[in-house]
Amino acid sequence: MKKICIIHSGPRKKNTYATVEKIKQSLLRQGEVSFTEFFLPHDAPCFCTGCFACILKGRELCPHRTQIAPIEQAMLEADGLIFSTPVYVMDMSGQMKAFLDHFGHCFTIHRPFPELFQKSALVVTTAAGAGNREAAQSIRRVLSYWGISKLFEFGIAMRAASWGDIPPERSRKLQKKLDTTAVRFFRSLDRPPHPGIRFRLMFRVMRAINQRNPDGHIDKEYWRAQGWLNGGCPWKS
Ligand SMILES: Cc1cc2nc3c(=O)[nH]c(=O)nc-3n(C[C@H](O)[C@H](O)[C@H](O)COP(=O)(O)O)c2cc1C
DSSP states (O other): OEEEEEEEEEOSSSSSEEEEHHHHHHHTTTTTTEEEEEETTTSSOOOOOOHHHHHHHOGOOOHHHHHHHHHHHHHHHOOOEEEEEEOOOTTHHHHHHHHHHHGGGGGTTTTHHHHTOEEEEEEEEEEESSSHHHHHHHHHHHHHHTTTTTTEEEEOOOOSSSSSSSHHHHHHHHHHHHHHHHHHHHHHHHHHHOOOHHHHOOOHHHHHHHHHHTOOOOHHHHHHHHTTTTTOOOOGG
């Protein structure tokens, strides 16, 4: 049984939600899958206050820990993650951005979760016309700094009020593309991570930075405990 954790950007059960539903159906055709779903902003109705507590002292000290912790736990327990957002002014929704801001502490330079390196993530976006690429890129960039290398995206320029209003021929083509993405995402769940050369180089630079940090520095001690200061790599664990 594969576990998928889904973060929906909003409560509106329209285009983006319908697209994620189709992806869920497609995944269920691949094998046994269970879904844990969260809806923003309801499940994390908070903006990062920029207090730096998570980065400098520990994520447990985030003032919004009560809301964020259950979502974080579900993400860590999942095999795959789905992040869905409508395109708002050529980017992800504000709700999704506010949620992701709570995970600055797990950027690779700080204290990335070793578990996240193993996961696949799929970014789902819908737009009236333009901005899917930009919104997906914004989210993918954050996820790549979390250490996720098996990244997929599926974006639709609706050019219609809803899925039902899309002409049948185009709808069929979109469904085919959606199924292909879902199959690739599903198959990736069993594959090992494959960070690119850019990430591997960046990881070396971050290792050097943490080696130079003073003993006792929260990031340095975390990296030391993980075995990453002396050549270990999270994608090989
Ligand atoms: C505030 C706002 C900003 C939007 N910005 C864009 C945009 O930049 N580009 C675009 O093509 N569509 C834009 N749209 C349209 C939505 O992305 C599109 O209708 C999407 O499918 C809505 O998804 P939903 O039904 O899940 O809410 C915007 C919609 C809203 C409400």
